[in-house]
Amino acid sequence: MEQSNPTRLQELAQFLRTRRARLSPEQAGLPNEGRRRTPGLRRGEVAQLAGVSVDWYTWLEQARDIQVSAQVLNSIASALRLDTDERKHLFMLALQQLPAEPIAADTAVSMTLQTFLDLQGTSPAYVYDQRLNIVAWNRAASLIYGDYEGMSMRERNSVWRTFLSPYVRQLLQENWEHHARHRLAQFRACYAQAVGDPWWTDLIGELNRESPEFRAWWPRHDVLNGPEGKKINHHPAAGLLVFEQISFRATDASHLTVTINIPSDEETTAKVRKLLQRM
Structure with missing residues (x-):
């Protein structure tokens, strides 16, 4: 004290x-x-x-x-x-600090939260849990970041996807390393609440084996929380998309974080709208 x-x-x-x-x-x-x-x-x-x-x-x-x-x-x-x-x-x-929160087993989102995501329209929005698993999303997010519905839970883990998905590297291109380091620092911060947990140990082991970048950066112990700010994506159908990112905790489920990527210009809004209409 x-x-x-x-x-x-x-x-x-x-x-x-x-x-x-x-x-x-x-x-x-x-x-x-x-x-x-x-x-x-x-x-x-x-x-x-x-x-x-x-x-x-x-x-x-x-x-x-x-x-x-x-x-x-x-x-x-x-x-x-x-x-x-x-x-x-x-x-x-x-x-003068909050207690560490236990890792919640229930990752289901409420109907209210899913409706909120769906109402974001041209703003890709998703929810992730304390393990950085994507557990809910809207249609714009699925069209831009990948078909979450067809993915396994492991594939929906944003750290696994960042380091091992060729699509994410294509989507981010020159911004991939910045994004990957940021996501890894978030993952390290979350890991502090579950050191030694078998789920985390298995994922860390897999990423160490499969990703040379993860293997090089994990020992640095970088820690970070919070959104990334501007997001620049290179979508294979829509082209260049620029978003401003905002994240916040869900009040009805504090172990879940909501992320919304808001189009930063009219051109991006129009491109996302066209994707939604066409696909």
Whole structure:
């Protein structure tokens, strides 16, 4: 914790006290020892559930400036039965950072989100998960970036596709290396949440075997998040297409990221519209 912000420490202490006060022993899986003078759990019970000392937890509720790790915060969040939003709030107060999100198994998108993609019209739009798998898309994206419907899940992984698909190299041409390095840096940032996971290990191994560029760049440990900005594509039927890219998290599924490539000029808009009408 930073030593210079007592207001934040007081806010953290008050938050912990209110969460403790609302939780009964029965809710926490503890025996009910009869009526209590004050509602909620005792500090010692929270400490026991979280696997920390009573003194240490007491100092936290007293707004003392002590060191706290993400692992301990997760234990406290579990002990106090915090929901997702409360857990994020706890991490922001204690560490000024959000907790690492677990890799979600469910990659299905809602009908509302799919409708949103479809309504983008001449703006190719897609959704990817924490593994950078493309899990939803609109028709413009499929016509420009490839027939996602006909691809396997591995082929729809944007890192695999970037490094091993000849079509992507043709589409990006002189901009391929910039795109590939950016996508790899995104992949490295996501990998931090799943180091040692067999799915990631298998994909990294395959890319190391099949792509000399991946093999050369992976050891650099470059890390990056965020959209690429301007995207220049060379489509085999439409020709030169120029887009401005924007990305954001889906509010109804925070493990999914929505990317929209907006035509940067009228010529690109007209070319995409013609593709949609013709194909």
